[in-house]
Amino acid sequence: MLLRIxxxxxxxxxxxxxxxxxxxxxxMTLVVALITLSLDVRDKINRELSAFGANIRVEPxxxxxxxxxxxxxxxxxxxxxxxxxxxxxxxxxxxWRNNILGVFLRLWVQVRVDGRDVPLxxxxxxxxxxxxxxVSFTPDSLKGYGHWHVKGAWPQADDECLVGVDAARExxxxxxxxxxxxxxxxxxxxxxxxxxxTGEREDGALIASLSTVQDFxxxxxxxxxxxxxxxxxxxxxxxxxxxxxxxxxxxAEYERWSCTPYPGSVAAAIQEAIGGSAARVVRRVSETQGxxxxxxxGLMTILxxxxxxxxxxxxxxxxxxxVLERRSEVALxxxxxxxxxxxxxxxxxxxxxxxxxxxxxAAVSGPVLGQGLVNAVFGGEAGSLGVLxxxxxxxxxxxxxxxxxxxxxxxxxxxxxxxxxxN
Amino acid sequence: xGQAAIRLENVSRVYPGGIRALDxxxxxxxxxxxxxxxxxxxxxxxxxxxxxxxxxKPTAGRVLVLGTDLGRLDPDExxxxxxxxxxxxxxxxxxxxxxxxxxxxxxxxxxxxxxxKKQACAILERLGMADRTHHLPSQLSGGEQQRVCIARxxxxxxxxxxxxxxxxxxDERNEAEVMNxxxxxxxxxKTILMVTHNHDIGxxxxxxxxxxxxxxxxxxxTA
Ligand SMILES: Nc1ncnc2c1ncn2[C@@H]1O[C@H](COP(=O)(O)OP(=O)(O)O)[C@@H](O)[C@H]1O
Ligand SMILES: [Mg+2]
Numbered sequence: 041m042l043l044r045i046x047x048x049x050x051x052x053x054x055x056x057x058x059x060x061x062x063x064x065x066x067x068m069t070l071v072v073a074l075i076t077l078s079l080d081v082r083d084k085i086n087r088e089l090s091a092f093g094a095n096i097r098v099e100p101x102x103x104x105x106x107x108x109x110x111x112x113x114x115x116x117x118x119x120x121x122x123x124x125x126x127x128x129x130x131x132x133x134x135x136w137r138n139n140i141l142g143v144f145l146r147l148w149v150q151v152r153v154d155g156r157d158v159p160l161x162x163x164x165x166x167x168x169x170x171x172x173x174x175v176s177f178t179p180d181s182l183k184g185y186g187h188w189h190v191k192g193a194w195p196q197a198d199d200e201c202l203v204g205v206d207a208a209r210e211x212x213x214x215x216x217x218x219x220x221x222x223x224x225x226x227x228x229x230x231x232x233x234x235x236x237x238t239g240e241r242e243d244g245a246l247i248a249s250l251s252t253v254q255d256f257x258x259x260x261x262x263x264x265x266x267x268x269x270x271x272x273x274x275x276x277x278x279x280x281x282x283x284x285x286x287x288x289x290x291x292a293e294y295e296r297w298s299c300t301p302y303p304g305s306v307a308a309a310i311q312e313a314i315g316g317s318a319a320r321v322v323r324r325v326s327e328t329q330g331x332x333x334x335x336x337x338g339l340m341t342i343l344x345x346x347x348x349x350x351x352x353x354x355x356x357x358x359x360x361x362x363v364l365e366r367r368s369e370v371a372l373x374x375x376x377x378x379x380x381x382x383x384x385x386x387x388x389x390x391x392x393x394x395x396x397x398x399x400x401x402a403a404v405s406g407p408v409l410g411q412g413l414v415n416a417v418f419g420g421e422a423g424s425l426g427v428l429x430x431x432x433x434x435x436x437x438x439x440x441x442x443x444x445x446x447x448x449x450x451x452x453x454x455x456x457x458x459x460x461x462x463n
Numbered sequence: 464x465g466q467a468a469i470r471l472e473n474v475s476r477v478y479p480g481g482i483r484a485l486d487x488x489x490x491x492x493x494x495x496x497x498x499x500x501x502x503x504x505x506x507x508x509x510x511x512x513x514x515x516x517x518x519x520k521p522t523a524g525r526v527l528v529l530g531t532d533l534g535r536l537d538p539d540e541x542x543x544x545x546x547x548x549x550x551x552x553x554x555x556x557x558x559x560x561x562x563x564x565x566x567x568x569x570x571x572x573x574x575x576x577x578x579x580k581k582q583a584c585a586i587l588e589r590l591g592m593a594d595r596t597h598h599l600p601s602q603l604s605g606g607e608q609q610r611v612c613i614a615r616x617x618x619x620x621x622x623x624x625x626x627x628x629x630x631x632x633x634d635e636r637n638e639a640e641v642m643n644x645x646x647x648x649x650x651x652x653k654t655i656l657m658v659t660h661n662h663d664i665g666x667x668x669x670x671x672x673x674x675x676x677x678x679x680x681x682x683x684x685t686a
Contacts, residue, residue, distance in 0.1 A: 041569065041573040041578050044566065045566075048562055048566065051561075052561035053560075053561060368557065369559055369560070371557075372557045372558070373570075373574070374518075374538070374542055375551055375553075376545070376551070376574055377542050377546025377547075377574040378542060379539040379542050380539055381539075382574065455519075456538075457513040457518035460557060461509045461513060461553075461627065
């Protein structure tokens with residue numbers, strides 16, 4: 041009988057019910073879209089931020105020992121110990137391999153130009169990742185240097201190079217000129233394509249493709265460091281505790297630390313995977329990323345929360361008027377012997393059904409809107425989340441059910457006699 | 464002498480605002496009696512009925528129906544009492560608008576015990592509504608609605624039937640038919656309390672109670 045009452049009630053008096061479903065649908069669509077967006081925001085922002093440089097640097101272990109003089113960290117001595125390009129394949133075996141956005145190989149050597157010692161940097165991507173094999177500058181190999189400011193053009197060919205802004209001043213080089221390098225009796229000419237400002241060590245160097253530098257220096261397959269761009273979680277208290285004193289972590293804390301992609305734990309895993317290497321976190325990059333991410337996520341959480349609240353309020357509004365409209369029906373049910381819980385059950389089921397329907401519709405439209413938002417803000421695909429297909433109807437059901445509790449309890453407190461016999 | 468069907472002991476009902484709708488009313492109705500409650504508008508007839516069906520509570524005095532003190536029941540206990548013992552016929556009918564005539568009758572069965580469609584159909588048939596069972600209340604005439612309302616009140620075989628102006632909205636032909644139904648119920652031995660301000664109707668009952676300003680001014684036996 042209850043089912044029959046429900047079916048009849050839902051089938052007749054459609055406009056009120058449609059309004060309720062519509063409200064839940066729109067509200068839940070927004071909530072689901074924001075959930076989709078916020079789940080994606082970390083990944084997408086992280087990718088955007090990777091243009092500001094890699095957050096982990098891998099070096100030969102001896103090279104990583106910082107040499108500090110009066111507070112300045114001196115560059116490790118160039119050209120002594122190297123890693124092998126091939127060792128980078130180990131990154132593919134890493135537990136965090138899916139968090140790795142890019143690997144940028146670098147080889148530093150010292151050359152002579154016009155009788156002066158000038159550092160020469162070769163940059164490139166691992167062979168495996170460049171579709172075109174070991175050709176000079178691939179888009180892959182430059183991706184990690186989005187934060188470099190180049191006057192002129194990026195090099196395209198193996199005989200072209202960039203010149204750091206300080207080196208260009210010292211050597212009097214401008215784009216289009218040729219520069220002659222000497223190393224151990226060999227010479228080679230490169231054409232300057234652009235002047236680069238990096239704000240770092242590269243400002244005093246010449247920059248060419250990795251294969252060019254390896255050839256010229258007679259160091260095939262060798263690199264002096266690799267920058268690894270990774271998707272990481274902003275550091276929290278636990279990560280900080282590890283950073284200050286790794287031995288202070290309890291075994292449980294250590295377990296949690298190593299299973300979370302903090303910059304520190306990913307670096308530790310990389311160092312372990314690549315023999316003879318030392319991986320360290322580039323704090324300048326990782327801390328900026330962390331700060332931006334935390335703010336973005338905070339913003340998304342606030343937006344999502346507000347949307348959910350507004351959705352609940354409007355559902356309460358619609359259901360309240362729908363329930364109050366039926367005061368005399370409730371009074372009648374009580375007069376013919378319905379208990380308060382019978383009335384509550386009837387209205388709960390009805391609202392739940394409406395909420396379920398609205399939520400189910402939102403499970404379809406929410407991800408579409410979420411995809412649209414992700415596309416508009418970041419471009420590209422949003423990760424689809426299967427759970428939302430269940431979560432959204434469930435959430436709609438709960439919202440609608442909670443929203444009907446208040447008006448129903450109000451109506452149950454009414455004077456039945458007065459409503460029925462009121463004249 | 465059996466247990467009284469209805470007993471009011473010095474009952475008063477004062478509404479907020481100080482209106483004394485009932486003022487020290489005492490009344491004794493035996494089982495199987497058919498009583499008409501009469502009186503001018505505003506004399507407290509509906510208030511009296513609401514006290515007897517447990518939808519309202521007295522401010523003073525005791526209301527006993529079939530031995531149960533209704534003033535002591537909470538809303539759910541009162542609902543249980545109503546569905547077990549009382550058939551209610553409303554002045555304004557009152558139906559669940561989206562249920563058919565038959566479903567409205569079955570609803571009373573549902574809250575009483577179990578739904579028995581055959582029995583629900585039978586009672587509608589007895590009241591001459593066999594061909595209207597699948598109509599919505601809004602599709603029925605006043606007389607037809609009143610009969611569905613009576614069918615709903617009777618479907619659970621109540622011992623006491625309370626009716627508020629059951630013929631108030633009906634034309635003469637329907638009025639006569641409804642009165643015949645009440646006569647049959649009386650012959651079946653049900654206790655009936657019927658509010659009316661039509662003296663002709665009142666005279667057909669076994670006894671009459673006359674209310675004025677919340678007090679019983681006269682009690683008269685017809686037969
Ligand atoms: N809920 C109420 N609140 C205040 N006064 C009421 C209420 N119901 C009825 N009254 C008053 O109580 C008196 C008796 O009303 P009622 O029992 O409805 O009379 P009748 O049914 O005989 O016309 C009237 O004066 C009416 O105005
Ligand atoms: Mg009245």
